[in-house]
Amino acid sequence: MELAEIGIKFALVAIIFGISLVVAMYSTYAERKIAAFFQDRVGPNRAGPFGILQPLADGAKMFLKEEIIPTNATPFLFIVGPSLAILTACIASAVIPWGQNVVIAGRTIPLQVTDINVGILYIFGVVSLGVYGVMIGGWASNNKYSLLGAIRAASQNISYEISMGLSIIALLLVTGTLSLGEIAQQQHGWHWNVIYQPVGFLLFLICSFAETNRTPFDLPECETELVGGYHTEYSSMKLGFYLFAEYINMFISSAVMVTLYWGSYNYPGMDYMNELLGATWGPLFGFAVMFTKVLLFIFFFMWVRWTIPRFRYDQLMDLGWKVLIPLAIANIVVTGIWITFFS
């Protein structure tokens, strides 16, 4: 690989990293504004016009607060926990295709950092690794509430990973590839996978709510029962990392859902637009389309959070094991029969 290519890849990584951080930052702001709207309040409006500088103020506050490590905690693991949470949140974006190849100054640049041929499985691996951040942090705090939160997170993630994996298998039967780049290409125009896999999408959506620990499945940090859940003992930026990781995860899982089911960067009439805008601006417009879809999903996450109350823990487990897994298996069987007889 020549030096220029390495430079371009590096720039791409930096841009994607920057975008995910900015999106996560402004998700906190959007969440508070949306919550305020739902509850007929004003929301943050002091820092800058419409409170637009609130995330920066929050960030500064987080960094400047006193750092507390409890006396009986395991100091090294106490720091590893949040670091691992933010690390796993950031590395998942590497395999997501953000757009078609862009031609800039005569050079074709793919808008995907790497198209490994087991892309979906890579995302699964990273997601399943994410639970360690919560578990290690919760255990190292040496606090009963933290430990209970960590254990809830572990059992919840494992249970919902199964139905998530099964919902993906049905999708793989349709697409026939594990590479996210190819899956995105196959959905050209309006041939989005959600048309062929509506049940699979619904299952995936529910499971990604559970995997990102968002309401109605935010039992690991259920404040009515567990004080603050796994991050009870955390303060300053270490707490900030946990909260930030949740918003990055939300962004990434929205991006994965858009890539797998909602047509990625494709939209009806994209060929016409590509001819009209040329090889540089056409794909970039596709990127903007994809980004809009991702933001809509992030809004959906927040909409659900401020609308639906939290599940009880046994209800969560019942839903995961007795409803979602049988439904996912039935979906695979139906998809298999359909493919065998009708195509």
Add this chain to the structure above:
Amino acid sequence: MSTFYFIAFLSIFFSILVISAKNPVHSILYLILTFFTFTIHYILMNAQFLAIVNFIVYMGAILVLFLYTLMLINLNKESEPVKPFMVKLAAVFGAGILMVALVSSLKSLGASAPVVLTNPNLGLVKNLGKVLFNEFLLPFEVSSVLLLSAMVGAVLLATKDSKEPKATI
């Protein structure tokens, strides 16, 4: 090749830490690192699918359950059973004999010729799936029956005491 030696060194290093760590939770964390180095080994051997499955199943699921169980058990110095001196001596003696046997058997061992793969892309998902579902279909399906029986056994063990009142969460 130097990458291999470095990763192999890390594997051995972490697996020694697994058995020498005082705290059981720490030793599970070292075990996770050990499995991570195995994943890198698989990638070095161009076995992408195996690498990622090792990553998801072992690191992402099985060891999470290990950690989960260990966190629930109250393991500390007070509850640890203290073995009598004679038992310890017998253990050291037995392990010493085992080491002598291993060393002597290793000495007589000749280096085997390295296996050369006819198809270097065998580890990719497509090739692996074709091999598994054509040539090795029967062993593959039989092993799934094995897993099923393990699952049924676990359920049976968990619900053995039907006379006692059911625990409610």
